[in-house]
Amino acid sequence: MLLRVARDDRIRVGVQDPTRPPHSLTRITARIADRLTTGEIRGIDVSPRMISAAQDRHPGLNFEVGDLLTMPYHAAFDVVTSFNVLHWVLDQREVYARIRAALRPGGWALVQFVCGSLRPSLEATAMNVCRQPEWAASFGDFEAPFVHPEADDVTRLVQAVGLEVISATVDDLRWDFRSGSDFERWVGAGFGDWAARVPGREAAFVAEVVSRYSEITGSDRTLLFTQLRLRMRRPEA
Numbered sequence: 001m002l003l004r005v006a007r008d009d010r011i012r013v014g015v016q017d018p019t020r021p022p023h024s025l026t027r028i029t030a031r032i033a034d035r036l037t038t039g040e041i042r043g044i045d046v047s048p049r050m051i052s053a054a055q056d057r058h059p060g061l062n063f064e065v066g067d068l069l070t071m072p073y074h075a076a077f078d079v080v081t082s083f084n085v086l087h088w089v090l091d092q093r094e095v096y097a098r099i100r101a102a103l104r105p106g107g108w109a110l111v112q113f114v115c116g117s118l119r120p121s122l123e124a125t126a127m128n129v130c131r132q133p134e135w136a137a138s139f140g141d142f143e144a145p146f147v148h149p150e151a152d153d154v155t156r157l158v159q160a161v162g163l164e165v166i167s168a169t170v171d172d173l174r175w176d177f178r179s180g181s182d183f184e185r186w187v188g189a190g191f192g193d194w195a196a197r198v199p200g201r202e203a204a205f206v207a208e209v210v211s212r213y214s215e216i217t218g219s220d221r222t223l224l225f226t227q228l229r230l231r232m233r234r235p236e237a
């Protein structure tokens with residue numbers, strides 16, 4: 001998650017190529033930072049590992065460990081962006097309320113993340129694997145650590161917390177990784193919640209998820225997902 005302070009609101013955040021996996025948060029941040037003549041950018045993520053990697057790559061930018069659900073900002077930023085994070089935040093209402101609170105009146109936000117789809121997602125496939133006999137004992141009462149909400153539901157929620165929706169688009173996207181092992185590596189990096197339940201068997205779990213998911217996509221190196229891109233504004237006071 002990034003909070004971007006742009007005194008110059010001519011800045012446009014639309015610099016990702018959605019067809020190329022995986023997106024790099026820090027590269028995007030750095031490109032936006034290059035375009036800023038004044039102001040400040042701050043990136044936050046709840047994962048110390050993610051923040052440390054981002055800080056190493058871009059020592060000139062400000063990153064800090066922080067949870068979106070407890071971030072304390074009030075009318076502090078002109079722009080808020082978030083890429084591929086919000087589907088990991090279970091309390092959807094609170095996170096949009098925090099984003100609104102962080103924005104100055106008139107400020108805007110751009111968020112994109114995985115939304116609902118008729119096709120089973122990679123994460124839904126992982127939840128199915130959890131219920132298989134060889135894994136069920138490890139997962140017990142494990143609850144899905146993600147949400148893939150429908151675009152209309154998100155729009156309603158956002159409006160309910162006092163943000164105006166400027167636009168909402170849904171794209172059906174495909175990322176082809178170079179190889180099956182590249183894809184498995186990428187899946188493993190984002191599957192910390194599942195991995196914590198299967199110490200010593202993390203790779204086997206991920207391999208099984210990827211194998212079952214490949215029956216849905218027809219490939220062992222492809223991620224298919226629907227991406228909601230939502231642009232919002234905090235109304236002037």
Ligand SMILES: C[S@@+](CC[C@H](N)C(=O)[O-])C[C@H]1O[C@@H](n2cnc3c(N)ncnc32)[C@H](O)[C@@H]1O
Pocket residue numbers: 001023024025026044045046047050066067068069082083084085088089190
């Ligand atoms: C798929 S990664 C995306 C990272 C980055 N935004 C990017 O585009 O490369 C999802 C990130 O969401 C972060 N995350 C999940 N829940 C969060 C929360 N409540 N507050 C802040 N970060 C969170 C995770 O730590 C993880 O780094």
